[in-house]
Amino acid sequence: GSAEEQKLECEAGNPNAKDWHDEAMKIVEETMTEYWEQMKPSTTSKPPANSPNEHSKRPLESDFDRLRQEHLLQATVRTDNGGWKPELWRYLTDIPKDISKEMDIVAWWAAHSDDYPTLLRIAMDICAIPATSVPCEQLFSAGAEIATNRHSCLGANRFEQLQILKHAW
Template identity: 30%
Template sequence: MAMLLATILDPRCKRTHGWPNELRERVKVELKVQYDEIKPQNNTQPEENFSNNNSSIDRFHAYIFGPQVIEENEDTEFDNYFRTPQASYDTNPFQWWQNNKDSFPVLYELARKYLCIPATSVPSERLFSDAGNQICEERNRLKASTVTELLFLKRNSEYFNVFK
């Protein structure tokens, strides 16, 4: 799931074209759960607008209409991230998050968590091993893009139900 969360937090890939709808929604739900865990809890009471001038008309309006409550639309950060245009392919995702951390502070923290370099070389060694298994004497004329797609499917087959 970590790799899928990293993919959806990459501003170049957040639209997740080609993903089954069920997988896309499952990843968004998991991201929302983690977002809600990090999101600062706003335990303050709603802001009330009262006039400093306590004239009789103001007291009358407050009695009839009640206090004016300003409600904030929660989760705008989460929703706005998916509404913003997808970044171009040559965009540096780390620079994009650095530039947009004020707009998406909670998602910025999640991006820092998931868009990091793995601490070990095991995943890359597995990938090289898989590449060696894909390219052999019988398959030595595959295009680089085809090998890339085969390796992607191999590493992500459990999420796409391709080989089952």
């Protein structure tokens, strides 16, 4: 909902009505600020990436992660024209012509990585979350395969046993 919808809800007697658009924008702005601050180049001189001192700060970081971090830092420096706000404004106001329901969102972000580097980092973190990673969700979804009309005479106990076996298997 918008501010108008919030006002109508309040007038209808809902004291807990929210402007969800405003709430979402606050979260996006807080997240943009957080990601921008993480990637903001420091004003102090930085030792070369291959120096032992730099490697000892993050010993578990792979070469890929270090190179990715450097690339993201360079992208941030290239687009540092007033912080994250112009980037977010461009993203919200530009209407790309290459958008469709069937498009590959990861490919789109790869193609627009230089245009929206901060939003890209957020998208990479969000897109990396699997849709059904929790075992109980997978188990619940798998239950539909067992609970069919053909298996309706199994009974609750047998159904539970099959679910447990299927999960453990």
